[in-house]
Amino acid sequence: MTRRFSFALLLLACPAMVLxxxxxxxxxxxxxxxxxGYGDVSCYGGRVATPNIDRLATQGLRHLDAHCSxxxxxxSRYTLLTGSYAxxxxxxxxxxxxxxxxIRPGSATLPSLLRDAGYDTAVVGKWHLGLGDGxxxxxxxxxxxxxxVGFDYHFLVPATGDRVPCVYVEENRVVDLDPADPITVRYGxxxxxxxxxxxxxxxxxxxxxxxxxxxxVNGISRIGFMTGGESARWIDEDMADVLSAKAVxxxxxxxxxxxxxxxxxxxxxxxxVPHSRFAGSTGxxxxxxxxxxxxxxxxxxxxxxxxxxxxxxxxxxxxxxNGAVLDDGYVDQANELLGDHRPSGGLRGxxxxxxxxxxxxxxxxxxPGRVPPGSESGALVGQVDWAASLVSLAGGEVPPGxxxxxxxxxxxxxxxxxxxxxHLVEQAGGLSLRQGRWKxxxxxxSRERLGPWRSHKFDPPGALFDLQTDPGEQHNVAADHxxxxxQMRALLxxxxxx
Ligand code: NG6
Ligand code: CA
Numbered sequence: 001m002t003r004r005f006s007f008a009l010l011l012l013a014c015p016a017m018v019l020x021x022x023x024x025x026x027x028x029x030x031x032x033x034x035x036x037g038y039g040d041v042s043c044y045g046g047r048v049a050t051p052n053i054d055r056l057a058t059q060g061l062r063h064l065d066a067h068c069s070x071x072x073x074x075x076s077r078y079t080l081l082t083g084s085y086a087x088x089x090x091x092x093x094x095x096x097x098x099x100x101x102x103i104r105p106g107s108a109t110l111p112s113l114l115r116d117a118g119y120d121t122a123v124v125g126k127w128h129l130g131l132g133d134g135x136x137x138x139x140x141x142x143x144x145x146x147x148x149v150g151f152d153y154h155f156l157v158p159a160t161g162d163r164v165p166c167v168y169v170e171e172n173r174v175v176d177l178d179p180a181d182p183i184t185v186r187y188g189x190x191x192x193x194x195x196x197x198x199x200x201x202x203x204x205x206x207x208x209x210x211x212x213x214x215x216x217v218n219g220i221s222r223i224g225f226m227t228g229g230e231s232a233r234w235i236d237e238d239m240a241d242v243l244s245a246k247a248v249x250x251x252x253x254x255x256x257x258x259x260x261x262x263x264x265x266x267x268x269x270x271x272x273v274p275h276s277r278f279a280g281s282t283g284x285x286x287x288x289x290x291x292x293x294x295x296x297x298x299x300x301x302x303x304x305x306x307x308x309x310x311x312x313x314x315x316x317x318x319x320x321x322n323g324a325v326l327d328d329g330y331v332d333q334a335n336e337l338l339g340d341h342r343p344s345g346g347l348r349g350x351x352x353x354x355x356x357x358x359x360x361x362x363x364x365x366x367x368p369g370r371v372p373p374g375s376e377s378g379a380l381v382g383q384v385d386w387a388a389s390l391v392s393l394a395g396g397e398v399p400p401g402x403x404x405x406x407x408x409x410x411x412x413x414x415x416x417x418x419x420x421x422x423h424l425v426e427q428a429g430g431l432s433l434r435q436g437r438w439k440x441x442x443x444x445x446s447r448e449r450l451g452p453w454r455s456h457k458f459d460p461p462g463a464l465f466d467l468q469t470d471p472g473e474q475h476n477v478a479a480d481h482x483x484x485x486x487q488m489r490a491l492l493x494x495x496x497x498x
Contacts, residue, residue, distance in 0.1 A: 028259075030317045031318045034160075035351055043062060043364070044362050052298040061371045064378045067361065068383050071354070076321040080321075083110065094128075096223070097224050114391060117391065124264065125264035127146065151262070160269060167183065194225065197214065205220065237276065240297050251304040254310070263297075263301060268287060271330050278292050278296070283337070284339060287337075315370075349447060353428055354432040355448055356439065381412050384406055385409040432446075440463070444457065445457050464484060
C-alpha cells in the first residue's frame, strides 16, 4: 500500500481528523526520557515544574495508562525499535558499555521501515543497545551501530551516563578524539593504574552509594574502566546542551523529506549532574534539577520545530524508558530532598519493579490539528506497538515476520480509541500481565521501593490487583478470583512462548 493511500484510509477512519486527505504523513519526533517516573512531571502531579511538557499536554493528549515494555532501559529500547519483546531474545538485559550491537544489522526495525517509507531518520542521545560486532576499537570506526538498523544519522551516548566510555560517538567515530591519546575500555578489571573511585575517593565530586566505583571521569566514578581519550571525554554538566543542540541541528537540516527523530535524553538517569543553570533550581536536589533540565530539552525541540514552521506537521511524543528510581548508585540526596514529590505518582514500585510503577510512564502526544488539545486517554497503550503504529502512519510496509509483537494501535496512541490493547506483558526480571482493569503478578519477588530497595514476595498463585479500585496495588485479591488468576496465568504463559 502506498503511503498516501494508507494515510487517506486513516483519515476516513478518524472523523476527528481535520487534515486534508492528500496531506503527507507527519514528521515524527520521539523524546525518550531516561528513568522518568509516572509522577515526575507536573502535568502528572509532579512537584517539579515542567512547563514545556505540560504545554504539550495542553496542546495535545495525555496518556494515563501507557507503558514502556520493561522496567529497565535496554529491553525497553530493544522492544521499541524492533517491535519484538526483549524477553524472547537472550542478551537483551542491561548492557555494559563495551557490549556489541544486540539488534541484527539489516533487520526490519522502526527506523529502517520509516526510512524505507521515505523518512530521514536520526537518533540523538542514549543508545545502550551495543555497538560493533567484536572487540570494539574506540579509536577507529565503531560499527555496526545505529546506521545498520535504520538510522541515517546518529550522535550517541554509547551506553549510559554512568558507564564507560564517557565519550560521544557521531557517525561511527568518537567525537574530538586525539589519536595521540587513544582510548582503552575494559569491564571487570582496571586497564592500568588509573585512579578509581576506590583508590582516589578524594577526587570525587559525587560519591557512589552502590557500584559505580571504577574509572573517574569529570570527578565522578563510573561503571567500568577507561584510560586515554582525555579530549573526547564528556562533561556531564554540558550533556543536555550538547544533545539538545544535536537534536535541534537535525531538525534545522530538514528540507523535503519527512523525518523521524529519536531524541533519547540522558536525563534523568544517574549521575544527575545538571548544568549550573539548573543545579539548585528546584530545591529538590539533583534529581529534581535533572527533571527541570529535561523539560528545558523538550522546550528546545519544540522551539526548533516552531522556528522551522514544522510544529503542525509533526507528531511529537514525550515518554520514558522505565519508571522512577531514587538512589540508583550515587549519593545525590534523591530520597532526602523528595519532599511531597511522588516520582511514581502513587503507583507501587518503580524502575526494576513488576508493579505498575515499573513500566507505566508519562506519555504526551501532540499533533496540532489532529489530536484534540487538552485530551486524555485511559487506553492501555504499549510501546511495543509503536513500531507498527508509526510505520503504518508513515504509509510504510511491514514485511512478513517483521516487528513480530507490534500491532498497529495508532488509533489508541492518538486518542481516537479508548480501550487499546486487550492485554499487555510487563517485563521486570520476570513478567507480569495487564488485562483491562486487572493486573497479575506471578509468584516470586518484586522490588517495590524506589531505592533503597525493598522487595515483596508473593507466594503461589501470585497476586491479583484490581487497578480500578486499587491503582496502588495494595490489596492482593487473588484468593477471591481463582478463575481469573488461572486464566491470566495461562495467558501469560502462552504470550511468553508464542
Ligand atoms: C544498574 C546500575 C544502575 C543503572 C542501571 C541501568 C549498579 C549498582 N546499578 O546495574 O545505576 O545504571 O544498571 O539503568 O551498577 S538503565 O536505565 O540504563 O536500565
Ligand atoms: Ca532507563
